[in-house]
Amino acid sequence: MKLATWNVNSLKVRLPHLLDWLAAARPDAVCLQETKTEDANFPLAAIEAAGYRAVFCGQKSYNGVAILARGQPAEVAHGIPDFPDDPKRLIAATVGDLRLICAYAPNGQSPESDKYVYKLRWYEALTRWMKSEVRKRPRLALLGDFNVAPEDRDVHNPKRWEGHIHVTPPERAAFRALLDTGLADSFRLFEQPEKEFSWWDYRLNAFQRGWGLRIDFVLLSPELAKACKSAVIDKGPRTLERPSDHAPVVVELA
DNA sequence: ATGGCTTAAAAATTAAGA
Numbered sequence A: 001m002k003l004a005t006w007n008v009n010s011l012k013v014r015l016p017h018l019l020d021w022l023a024a025a026r027p028d029a030v031c032l033q034e035t036k037t038e039d040a041n042f043p044l045a046a047i048e049a050a051g052y053r054a055v056f057c058g059q060k061s062y063n064g065v066a067i068l069a070r071g072q073p074a075e076v077a078h079g080i081p082d083f084p085d086d087p088k089r090l091i092a093a094t095v096g097d098l099r100l101i102c103a104y105a106p107n108g109q110s111p112e113s114d115k116y117v118y119k120l121r122w123y124e125a126l127t128r129w130m131k132s133e134v135r136k137r138p139r140l141a142l143l144g145d146f147n148v149a150p151e152d153r154d155v156h157n158p159k160r161w162e163g164h165i166h167v168t169p170p171e172r173a174a175f176r177a178l179l180d181t182g183l184a185d186s187f188r189l190f191e192q193p194e195k196e197f198s199w200w201d202y203r204l205n206a207f208q209r210g211w212g213l214r215i216d217f218v219l220l221s222p223e224l225a226k227a228c229k230s231a232v233i234d235k236g237p238r239t240l241e242r243p244s245d246h247a248p249v250v251v252e253l254a
Numbered sequence B: 001a002t003g004g005c006t007t008a009a010a011a012a013t014t015a016a017g018a
Helices: A011-025 A044-049 A114-136 A169-179 A203-209 A222-227
Strands: A002-007 A029-033 A053-057 A065-069 A074-078 A090-095 A098-104 A140-145 A216-220 A228-233 A249-253
Touching: A002 A011, A002 A098, A002 A140, A002 A216, A011 A029, A011 A044, A029 A098, A029 A140, A044 A053, A053 A090, A065 A090, A065 A098, A098 A114, A114 A140, A114 A169, A216 A222, A216 A228, A216 A249, A222 A228
Parallel strands: A002 A029, A098 A140
Antiparallel strands: A002 A249, A029 A065, A053 A065, A074 A090, A090 A098, A140 A216, A228 A249
């Protein structure tokens, strides 16, 4: 069983990359973020032709999430319970015997911004929900773009990033609290090369220079963490023409 | 090295991303 998450930064623009990647990587389920696509325009036919069913929730310009799976995702839910102003950032569904939650955390813009306050509130609400949900659903995976680099080793140049969005102590504490609900960062269950990232700025040739952050995660409940055989970041799609700025993260479960 | 690149809106620029 192969699970993945990928912030595609516009499903419309990235559809050819996505279809090629599905054919090559053959994941059983994929969570997508930043589809930036209203539901009426979701490219369902192309995705079904590729052998996947999909559930999705999107809007124009910003945000938008989707879960693609070989079998029909069931028991679909949107948003964080008791957090009503969630703008198309979270969708949950049952795929086989797994409960999958696809999340796109707020960016936060800068620590001085109102959006930063919103980001921390969003994390609080997600964490409050996960406290009960992780117990209720032993086979739960929370996948997505979390817009936090949890540790200095997840940052290409920690000195340069100090004080910036994605690495501030409150963001890191919020992410740590989310993990403390019982979720494991699957990537860190294994030995990994140094300087592995999942996002690189479009500017200044950041990808070629290795200037990145690790902000996309597959978080696993204890039962799934035990069954996890590998976790990797697939940099392949980031090397293509007109790529997403994020790379897919892929885990294998026994 | 901290400039600039990509997207979507709309029709030249602006907002947002991270």
